[in-house]
Amino acid sequence: MHFLISIITYLLPLFYSTTYTTSEEAPTYIHQKFKKHSANELYDLHIEYPYFLIDNENKSHKLNLSIQSIMTSALKDFQHQHKKRSKKVNQNGFSYFNLSYEVVYLSESILSLKFINTLFYHGEASEKEKVSTLNFDLKNNKILKIKSIFDIETDNLRSSILSLIMEKSSCYCNRYSVYKQFCIAKEGIYFYGDDYSCPENCSTVTTFLSWSDLEDFSLNPLFAQHLL
Incomplete structure (x- = not known):
């Protein structure tokens, strides 16, 4: 304060x-x-x-x-x-x-x-x-990380989601920066690039993965209970 x-x-x-x-x-x-x-x-x-x-x-x-x-x-x-x-x-x-x-x-x-x-x-x-x-x-009064959302080993989760982001994205951004900057929504997760992590000629720097896109990943039961 x-x-x-x-x-x-x-x-x-x-x-x-x-x-x-x-x-x-x-x-x-x-x-x-x-x-x-x-x-x-x-x-x-x-x-x-x-x-x-x-x-x-x-x-x-x-x-x-x-x-x-x-x-x-x-x-x-x-x-x-x-x-x-x-x-x-x-x-x-x-x-x-x-x-x-x-x-x-x-x-x-x-x-x-x-x-x-x-x-x-x-x-x-x-x-x-x-x-x-x-x-x-x-x-629970805590910051949520990606690993808090899914019930999967961290390394496998990161590589799998990065692959999905690359499939959906229209340009090649710094994948690890985009992976860290995300927002949860009712319909899925938004991953954000910006002028510091993406090339100047990018038409869009936001990648949206719906829960359907992520259906191969098991949601953490506690998280699913709060969101869905």
Whole structure:
């Protein structure tokens, strides 16, 4: 909580929020966003994120801390890269950092979030997008990995799913990066590439595998109970 207070203070003057409820069973979350124009450091920030309201304080803390961790990591990386690149550019100019999110799936048991980080560094030809995801087991208060979803040996699971992604994908992305960035949906799983893991000429960087595509894999019974 101390981190949240400090980052909000740092990013003011503009901060506001809206409360959302998706269903009676699913947790309520507050859509929060703030902006900062840094004339001294020559960049603009625009960050949007959800803050979840859960009755159990321990569960609420761990989930929101996981979300804040993604924000912090992305922001620190941007600031580091901005400072590093600014030294190589003769003329001063602004960079920007925009972080938004999408609630891909939310029930009383499972939350799946996609974060879209749009970055532009002064001196670059164009902006780029970077994707991060968070899948959270709300019942057991833990982050969900691919291996949490399927009842299969990890090495076999990874190689098999990577093969499916390659069959479905229209371009050759860094398979391991795409494998790590996924979102659970009612109909299947989305795997995300981005401008950092896929070639520039990619027509699409999202690969969707339906549960039918994945029918050869046995779902973890506990996961299946929560989702289906």
